[in-house]
Amino acid sequence: MINLTVNEQPVTVPEGTTILQAVRAAGVELPTLCFHEGLAPYGACRLCMVSIAAPRHALVASCAYPVEEGLAVETNSPEAVSARRLALEFLLSRCPQSEVIQEMAAQEGVTASRFGTPPPERAEELCVLCGLCVRVCREAIGAAAIGFIGRGMERRVGTPFDIQAATCIGCGACAEICPTKAIKIEDRGNKRILHTWHTTVELHKCPQCGKLFAPEPMAFLGEMFPEIEEQWALCPECRRARTAQQWVEQRFTSPA
Amino acid sequence: MPLIPQPPPPAGGALLARLHAINAEYGYLPEEELRRAAEELGVPLSQVYSAATFYAAFSFQPRGRHTIHVCLGTACYIRGGEKLLEKLESTLGVRPGETTDDRAFTVETVHCVGSCSMSPVMRVDGDTYGRLRADLLPRILRKYREQEAGGVSDEGM
DSSP: OEEEEETTEEEEEOTTOBHHHHHHHTTOOOOOSSOOTTSOOOOOSOTTEEEEEESSOEEEEGGGOBOOTTEEEESSSHHHHHHHHHHHHHHHHHOTTOHHHHHHHHHTTOOOOTTOOOOGGGTTOOOOOOOHHHHIIIIIIOOOOOEEESOGGGOEEEOGGGSOOTTOOOOOHHHHHOTTOOOOEEEETTEEEEGGGTEEEEEEEOTTTOOEEEEGGGGHHHHHOHHHHHHHTSOHHHHHHHHHHHHHHHHHHSOO | OOSSOOOOOOOTTHHHHHHHHHHHHHSSOOHHHHHHHHHHHTOOHHHHHHHHHHOTTOOSSOOOSEEEEEEOSHHHHHTTHHHHHHHHHHHHTOOTTOBOTTSSEEEEEESOOSOGGGOSOEEETTEEEOSOOGGGHHHHHHHHHHHSOSSSOOOOO
């Protein structure tokens, strides 16, 4: 176990914990956009900046910094606060229309950005380039259907050549994990349309009730996990109904 | 662990070396070559595309047979590099990064080629032309067009 202090309050956490996790374990709040506990630390959004006063003085991204013995973390030092506010000013300048960013900024006392507003063609921009969608698709799903494209001002997320991604399974994890709701996905008819990725996949129909409930390319899950293969065929409601039915039958037909 | 089993990681650096090889072979990165590279190296296409779009050294447009680099480094800029570029743009009808319709020239800008004493400087296929003036450009361009024996029909400048 590692002993450290967060705002002078002692905390003990297992080795390998990040400062961010330790801070949150101590009940202290820190904003994040690019952090997700299921994915490797990335350090892109710079919202979780904290000062460390010992063993040496530094300003660090807490999500990517492993704890060490004797660490003294200060979340509200003037430099940490100003680093977070600066990051928020940049984000606000990029995505002035994003309610999520507006709220986060307001919480840190940032209501305006010194860095201007985006050009008209990007006025509606919601993507903060946190990379969560790219990373969940690559790290957790394993499809790697999307990636960063270009660099600098032109950097954005998209599919190779901006056409239908052959490896996309239509799971929607990208839209689910997006902190600023920048990814547009819609189920229309028997299709799931991932507008942002110029990609469309077929939806699987429940053989019992006819409801469309999962993208066809995800059928591989049924083959991968034989124990769910039979259930995979049914939609969640039919599956639940059947399980309940089985339970009731079992309960009232066999001696208790 | 990802849900979908992953291939073993490729040898480090293999991707960029491959992209350089493709770019050297074709003068740009054709889509089908990138798809093949992704498959052969076992790298996701999204990652190949990411790297390919990140580096300015790679082009997605077919390139001209001659590449013109106009220097806009500090010394060349002060001594009229911008005027050279304007003249090239108006004579060839392309902007930096673009290629003429006849695929003869691709125009690009650079920031210093280390020949500041000869500023303003322009390089064509690695040949450096120094102390340039805009009115000398047509003659240089003509030289490269004349070098091309047969093949493409070019009007002189």
